[in-house]
Amino acid sequence: MPPTDQSMPPIEGLYRQYGAPLLLFAISICGETSRAQDAVHQVFLTLMETNNLMNALDPKAYLFASVRNFLFNDNKHRKRNVGIEADQLWFTPPDRDHAAELNLRRALQALPEDQRQVVVLHIWGELTFAQVAEVLSIGANTAASRYRYALTKLREAMVVKEKASV
Amino acid sequence: MFDRDDEQFKIYLKSFRPLAPQALPIAGVGNTPGSRLRIAFAFTAVGCLAAASVLLIVISHRADRAGIQAISPAEIQASRVEPSTPVLTRLALDEHEAFAEFLSEKAKSQFPAMRSERSTLRVLARE
Numbered sequence: 671m672p673p674t675d676q677s678m679p680p681i682e683g684l685y686r687q688y689g690a691p692l693l694l695f696a697i698s699i700c701g702e703t704s705r706a707q708d709a710v711h712q713v714f715l716t717l718m719e720t721n722n723l724m725n726a727l728d729p730k731a732y733l734f735a736s737v738r739n740f741l742f743n744d745n746k747h748r749k750r751n752v753g754i755e756a757d758q759l760w761f762t763p764p765d766r767d768h769a770a771e772l773n774l775r776r777a778l779q780a781l782p783e784d785q786r787q788v789v790v791l792h793i794w795g796e797l798t799f800a801q802v803a804e805v806l807s808i809g810a811n812t813a814a815s816r817y818r819y820a821l822t823k824l825r826e827a828m829v830v831k832e833k834a835s836v
Numbered sequence: 837m838f839d840r841d842d843e844q845f846k847i848y849l850k851s852f853r854p855l856a857p858q859a860l861p862i863a864g865v866g867n868t869p870g871s872r873l874r875i876a877f878a879f880t881a882v883g884c885l886a887a888a889s890v891l892l893i894v895i896s897h898r899a900d901r902a903g904i905q906a907i908s909p910a911e912i913q914a915s916r917v918e919p920s921t922p923v924l925t926r927l928a929l930d931e932h933e934a935f936a937e938f939l940s941e942k943a944k945s946q947f948p949a950m951r952s953e954r955s956t957l958r959v960l961a962r963e
Contacts, residue, residue: 694854707857761852774852793846794854818842825845 681723684733685714691795692737694760698778698790699741703758709740731801734791738805777827785820788813 696706726732763771803810928935
């Protein structure tokens with residue numbers, strides 16, 4: 671994750687630091703890359719206008735919660751849920767291993783939504799379980815147990831796909 | 837709480853870097869649908885003008901071949917029918933003196949004679 675440049679305005683620094691995991695989190699909720707990008711941009715635009723972030727106790731958790739709330743409100747407004755896009759990249763894979771990226775993406779897509787969100791927040795968002803609990807309005811123990819279930823399923827799915835591809 | 841394999845698997849998963857959001861598009865002058873429409877309209881207008889020019893050139897060439905030159909000044913003078921403008925133009929270009937003579941003849945019959953002492957033209961001529 672890129673370090674925050676001290677010379678940047680605070681919101682721009684946060685955008686550079688958390689933009690990618692926020693986008694991934696948004697995709698894991700709504701399934702559409704374009705809508706997820708809109709959500710991330712809209713959250714940052716609102717923050718620039720209102721400057722609410724300065725009052726937040728935990729700006730990082732606040733950002734993730736804002737993206738989640740935006741998408742939930744947007745869902746109510748649209749009154750529809752769209753399936754996760756199958757062909758849009760979510761990650762830049764290590765060593766350009768695009769097959770592994772596809773495996774991971776499919777494994778994440780196969781997870782239940784609540785587990786997928788916990789995994790994304792904890793691994794790529796680098797949130798603690800307490801922060802994950804705050805974002806998702808659940809208990810910290812629930813967050814931890816969802817994470818363990820999700821990790822087990824992910825590993826199984828990816829091992830099976832790795833074996834299948836060999 | 838988590839075993840070592842979990843931690844290693846987590847490190848492996850973290851090696852996949854999530855994609856950064858793309859920058860918001862900036863409204864460019866050349867990329868808007870309106871500008872494309874204007875460009876298409878401009879091309880159409882230029883095309884129409886070019887087609888009209890070609891058509892005019894073709895018509896003028898055909899007129900040349902159709903025998904505008906074939907009428908001689910004597911024939912024009914002898915004829916009681918009024919010659920058309922293209923015929924007169926051709927006469928003015930090709931035979932200047934004949935054209936001047938033709939105009940003089942026409943002036944006699946078409947312009948006022950200024951015979952009256954108080955005619956407007958004669959008054960104006962004096963001034």
